[in-house]
Amino acid sequence: MQNFRRITQGIFLLVFLFLFIKTESVGNDELGYPVKIFLDFDPLILMTTLLSAHNVEKAFYLSISLIVLTLVLGRVFCGWICPLGTLNNIVGPLRKRNYISGASDRHRWKYYILIFLLVSSMFTLQLVGFIDPISLIIRSFSISLYPLFNHSIRSFFDAIYSLNVPGVVEVSESVYSLIKKSILSFRQPVFNQAAFIGGLFFLILGLNLVEKRFWCRYLCPLGALLGILSRFSLLKRSVSEGCNSCGACAVVCQGSAAPDKKEDWKDTECYYCWNCDDVCPRNAVSFGFKEKKARASMDLGRRRVAVSALTGLITVPLLKTAPLSRQDFSNPRLIRPPGSVDEKEFLKRCVKCGECMKVCITNGLQPTLLEAGIEGVWSPVLIPRIGYCEYRCTLCGQVCPTGAIKRLDLKDKTEVKLGLAMIDKGRCLPFAHATPCIVCEEVCPTPKKAIWFEDASVADRTGRVKKVKQPHVDLALCIGCGICEAKCPVLGRPAIYVSSVGESRSKTNRLLLP
Amino acid sequence: MDRRDFLKLAALTGAGLAVPDGINRFAGMVAASEKVDLVVAHGASPSAITKAAIDAFGGISRFISRGDIVVVKPNMAWDRVPEQAANTNPEVVATVVRLCYEAGAKKVKVFDRPVNDPRRAYVQSGIQAAAATLGAEVSHIDERRFRDIRINGVAIKEWPLYTEILEADKIINIPIAKHHSLAKLTMSMKNWMGVMGGSRNMIHQRLDESLVDLSRFLKPALTVLDAVRVLTANGPQGGSSSDVKRLDTVIVGVDQVAVDSFGATLFGMKGSDLGYVRLGEKTGLGIMDLSRLNIRKIST
Numbered sequence: 001m002q003n004f005r006r007i008t009q010g011i012f013l014l015v016f017l018f019l020f021i022k023t024e025s026v027g028n029d030e031l032g033y034p035v036k037i038f039l040d041f042d043p044l045i046l047m048t049t050l051l052s053a054h055n056v057e058k059a060f061y062l063s064i065s066l067i068v069l070t071l072v073l074g075r076v077f078c079g080w081i082c083p084l085g086t087l088n089n090i091v092g093p094l095r096k097r098n099y100i101s102g103a104s105d106r107h108r109w110k111y112y113i114l115i116f117l118l119v120s121s122m123f124t125l126q127l128v129g130f131i132d133p134i135s136l137i138i139r140s141f142s143i144s145l146y147p148l149f150n151h152s153i154r155s156f157f158d159a160i161y162s163l164n165v166p167g168v169v170e171v172s173e174s175v176y177s178l179i180k181k182s183i184l185s186f187r188q189p190v191f192n193q194a195a196f197i198g199g200l201f202f203l204i205l206g207l208n209l210v211e212k213r214f215w216c217r218y219l220c221p222l223g224a225l226l227g228i229l230s231r232f233s234l235l236k237r238s239v240s241e242g243c244n245s246c247g248a249c250a251v252v253c254q255g256s257a258a259p260d261k262k263e264d265w266k267d268t269e270c271y272y273c274w275n276c277d278d279v280c281p282r283n284a285v286s287f288g289f290k291e292k293k294a295r296a297s298m299d300l301g302r303r304r305v306a307v308s309a310l311t312g313l314i315t316v317p318l319l320k321t322a323p324l325s326r327q328d329f330s331n332p333r334l335i336r337p338p339g340s341v342d343e344k345e346f347l348k349r350c351v352k353c354g355e356c357m358k359v360c361i362t363n364g365l366q367p368t369l370l371e372a373g374i375e376g377v378w379s380p381v382l383i384p385r386i387g388y389c390e391y392r393c394t395l396c397g398q399v400c401p402t403g404a405i406k407r408l409d410l411k412d413k414t415e416v417k418l419g420l421a422m423i424d425k426g427r428c429l430p431f432a433h434a435t436p437c438i439v440c441e442e443v444c445p446t447p448k449k450a451i452w453f454e455d456a457s458v459a460d461r462t463g464r465v466k467k468v469k470q471p472h473v474d475l476a477l478c479i480g481c482g483i484c485e486a487k488c489p490v491l492g493r494p495a496i497y498v499s500s501v502g503e504s505r506s507k508t509n510r511l512l513l514p
Numbered sequence: 515m516d517r518r519d520f521l522k523l524a525a526l527t528g529a530g531l532a533v534p535d536g537i538n539r540f541a542g543m544v545a546a547s548e549k550v551d552l553v554v555a556h557g558a559s560p561s562a563i564t565k566a567a568i569d570a571f572g573g574i575s576r577f578i579s580r581g582d583i584v585v586v587k588p589n590m591a592w593d594r595v596p597e598q599a600a601n602t603n604p605e606v607v608a609t610v611v612r613l614c615y616e617a618g619a620k621k622v623k624v625f626d627r628p629v630n631d632p633r634r635a636y637v638q639s640g641i642q643a644a645a646a647t648l649g650a651e652v653s654h655i656d657e658r659r660f661r662d663i664r665i666n667g668v669a670i671k672e673w674p675l676y677t678e679i680l681e682a683d684k685i686i687n688i689p690i691a692k693h694h695s696l697a698k699l700t701m702s703m704k705n706w707m708g709v710m711g712g713s714r715n716m717i718h719q720r721l722d723e724s725l726v727d728l729s730r731f732l733k734p735a736l737t738v739l740d741a742v743r744v745l746t747a748n749g750p751q752g753g754s755s756s757d758v759k760r761l762d763t764v765i766v767g768v769d770q771v772a773v774d775s776f777g778a779t780l781f782g783m784k785g786s787d788l789g790y791v792r793l794g795e796k797t798g799l800g801i802m803d804l805s806r807l808n809i810r811k812i813s814t
Binding site: 025026027028158161162186361362390391392393429435436437438439441442443445446447448449453469487488489491 | 593630632636638642694713716719721751752
């Protein structure tokens with residue numbers, strides 16, 4: 001059974017990685033793969049989004065099948081499917097022997113976390129993305145691990161390339177081009193907070209040193225949700241008379257299921273990995289549908305449950321009393337992806353999975369730090385100097401699992417305003433330095449250009465009059481895509497820049513009469 | 515002595531009459547093909563007029579030899595579809611690729627350094643698919659392959675240029691004729707921006723000089739100007755079909771200044787309206803005055 005399970009885990013991990021790598025444009029309008037499907041099957045996001053936004057993308061109803069699966073087979077998702085669980089499994093051998101946690105009650109932590117998340121989302125605060133395992137792994141891969149992987153491979157082959165040893169370079173370059181085509185990204189991805197988000201991920205993997213699958217046992221809120229469902233599952237475990245309490249099963253248990261406790265085995269903590277069955281020297285362990293229900297209660301403690309719920313409740317006003325929550329207050333630097341819903345609704349939906357940042361064709365979508373408040377940490381923000389919004393690209397809306405970014409067709413996309421561009425006359429070459437430059441107008445993608453010129457005669461230092469074209473922004477036509485800012489030759493602080501004022505999604509962050 | 519001087523000399527001395535038969539025939543062949551400075555082909559099929567224009571210009575084998583590595587440089591700078599006339603027509607590009615292989619080229623390479631996302635520009639322009647099916651190597655720019663090159667121009671002294679174009683045996687430039695707010699029109703000479711690395715946007719500060727510098731340095735074997743559809747306003751990327759005019763025309767020549775000077779007439783302008791064309795003539799890069807050129811017009 002162990003090999004069968006490992007193969008299954010391997011297949012799901014490979015599917016996950018394959019879809020992750022395919023979350024990248026090859027130049028067509030659509031990706032052609034269901035890249036967000038692991039998120040669609042996440043019932044935790046389904047529940048918290050229903051609670052916070054009272055409405056959820058239809059694809060999330062797929063996750064009901066995971067609920068049904070758990071009601072039949074128990075928490076098999078954790079043991080057989082979850083890519084984060086599998087990674088924890090892989091690094092598990094870092095710790096030589098498992099520590100047998102007899103009386104530890106750390107496994108309860110995750111239930112408190114779950115209660116906290118459910119209560120806060122009930123009161124509009126969607127924090128699940130920080131800690132939901134699927135969001136977490138996609139975000140960590142997108143922002144940090146995949147860029148890290150790309151950088152390592154690229155530097156390696158670039159080093160060989162620059163050494164330029166005849167005979168070697170030809171071979172290395174052909175290998176490199178193969179790798180580039182299959183598993184590397186088109187360009188080296190770069191992200192703000194890459195080190196931080198990656199560090200957190202390595203910390204989670206590192207916790208396996210404290211105890212194998214520390215994350216899954218003690219912290220994972222999806223595991224907690226599935227654990228609760230596992231109480232009612234049909235597949236149960238039983239131990240026959242042959243058991244001589246040798247304790248071999250306790251050592252190999254991946255969860256905190258206390259398999260050596262026979263009837264007091266904790267079904268909520270079992271991943272159904274079958275290790276205890278495999279290892280039992282007397283073949284006393286069996287799983288079946290006709291076994292008795294486990295006796296052990298969850299025993300979370302009423303007080304602790306109440307405290308978790310209360311914490312969830314109090315966190316809501318705690319985070320909602322920042323100036324950004326005021327209706328008439330917007331952060332000018334918070335340029336959301338095209339198709340984003342109004343900020344309040346956006347925060348209720350976004351789970352910070354990083355799919356949009358992974359797929360963004362220019363790398364312009366970056367994780368926020370505090371631009372959107374604490375609840376908005378790691379949600380997407382467009383930073384035009386890193387990458388503008390490509391006029392005919394609609395990929396972020398296609399991969400967003402939650403509808404925080406709506407899926408737009410090409411025509412709608414080209415009409416959505418992310419904000420507006422404005423010119424800094426103190427830095428703009430034709431305004432401030434009597435020097436010709438038309439780059440912002442040249443790259444402006446709207447069919448009738450949103451940048452127009454005023455022919456002006458400007459004197460330079462010697463008094464010689466030069467004819468230049470001075471750019472102006474037509475606010476009615478500008479869509480705030482930021483390509484002008486991205487390509488402005490005035491490096492550092494550009495002479496034209498986009499801010500969020502005028503964004504279509506907001507009824508208040510407006511500039512022109514509608 | 516270039517070909518034009520040779521012809522003048524031959525005419526003056528009557529050398530053609532004095533030399534033996536074999537050489538005479540050779541000279542006659544050269545003269546027949548040399549008579550024409552530009553071919554302008556008009557017709558409904560982009561690929562037919564491209565082939566007809568090149569044939570009327572002496573055939574591709576006049577420019578491409580067996581075993582050549584050829585760089586075919588289209589304009590595919592924008593995430594636009596062919597109907598929007600922002601990138602070179604894919605059929606024109608494909609036809610040139612096909613002719614090169616028919617002439618025995620060892621390899622035909624197609625690339626550009628786009629302004630928009632390269633993947634989208636290559637795919638949406640239709641050029642990647644059209645050229646690759648004919649066996650061209652359509653590759654994205656590899657940033658490692660730029661090298662600082664001294665070109666000793668007036669405006670550009672040194673600039674990172676793409677080494678693949680410098681290493682090619684032959685270069686064929688296939689621009690599209692379009693409106694541009696500063697250059698007024700962009701055609702063959704402006705297409706060299708696609709092999710510039712670094713912050714090439716800076717050259718707009720001295721655009722005319724820069725374009726002449728680049729054109730003098732890169733010297734294509736042949737220029738094929740695509741005017742199947744031209745963009746008359748809101749260039750260089752357009753977007754609205756009302757700015758696109760269908761001219762069903764292709765212009766073939768070697769002299770970049772002459773090609774661009776003729777191209778201007780398609781927009782109701784004169785070559786002398788364009789700063790880089792004037793400067794190109796002034797500095798001896800080519801001929802702007804159309805009356806001094808032998809222009810052959812054909813229809814298919």
